Ligand code: ADP
């Protein structure tokens with residue numbers, strides 16, 4: 099199916115100022131001591147999200163637009179916080195683009211307009227952290243209008259923030275013609291393909307810790323997938339719902355898991371749970387560890403990974419899939435004694451002949467940790483946004499964009 103929104107590729111931008119919402123919500127780290135004095139301060143610890151926005155930024159620069167970029171970073175809760183300044187991001191972006199990226203001291207008019215007026219074709223200005231303004235997360239129309247005054251075209255490339263109706267992701271589209279950036283377009287297209295027209299069988303691997311966030315996606319996949327493989331802390335809600343002992347494991351969403359088990363009986367989709375586990379005494383790398391051939395967790399223990407038999411079964415299902423979607427690690431993979439299940443699944447996804455899509459911040463971190471990120475067909479940059487889209491919810495940041503013209507959709 100064709101992407102239904104107007105693309106930045108079709109926007110008239112030559113000689114115009116373009117306001118681009120990007121997702122530069124990247125992890126920052128402090129410089130190691132002993133560095134040069136001018137390097138003291140925070141720096142970007144992982145620039146994946148900055149790189150992901152480069153195609154749109156480069157396209158606009160090549161086409162002679164002046165760029166005003168904007169993003170949030172962390173949760174400063176509506177007031178300036180120097181620790182969450184986008185200054186390190188401006189520096190890193192400048193290195194990647196090979197140009198100077200100016201940082202505006204704020205977001206609204208008085209802070210920006212003069213600098214903004216001096217921008218020429220190909221120039222790049224980054225606004226300071228949007229969430230320094232209380233109006234951003236409230237989708238305040240006054241802030242949205244102010245942002246709209248900074249340019250004559252708006253592009254949203256912040257897929258990771260598209261599930262939020264904020265001033266910079268939704269409100270601003272009331273004041274400017276609004277286009278999809280290349281990353282946002284690709285994200286929506288790849289993820290919609292998984293639920294709407296997947297190569298079959300469609301195998302979905304779900305894990306991680308945020309069970310209540312992910313139950314909606316289980317419901318959707320019981321309708322559209324052929325098999326769902328459950329791992330991570332998520333499986334304990336299912337075990338508890340079946341009356342199986344879970345010891346000190348992280349258990350969440352028991353009722354919802356029970357309902358999903360009921361629905362699974364009526365569905366053609368197979369819901370698969372682990373058959374063995376790796377247990378630890380506590381959530382720590384040097385805790386006592388044992389493998390258990392079965393899924394009952396005794397008192398005094400917690401399940402921290404799927405066991406080797408489960409991992410092998412999951413790897414086989416992944417190898418036989420036409421499409422694989424993976425969201426959520428199989429265990430506490432950050433700790434080596436509990437990383438094997440996640441590693442086995444990651445390797446299977448990387449080697450799978452079918453189309454492979456991975457989403458979720460920690461799942462992507464696991465892929466990176468194992469050096470497999472290049473062997474997956476699509477790595478989504480948006481955790482919450484990708485789940486909501488897969489659930490079938492409308493994303494405000496996408497809905498706000500102009501519709502593609504009829505002739506573009508037919509082409
Ligand atoms: P994602 O970011 O990929 O969507 P989540 O945020 O839902 O994934 O979950 C990731 C976290 O889940 C990891 O930090 C991992 O340590 C934790 N986790 C996975 N399995 C378990 C488990 N059995 N018990 C406790 N924590 C777990």
Ligand code: MG
Pocket residue numbers: 458459460481
């Ligand atoms: Mg996470």
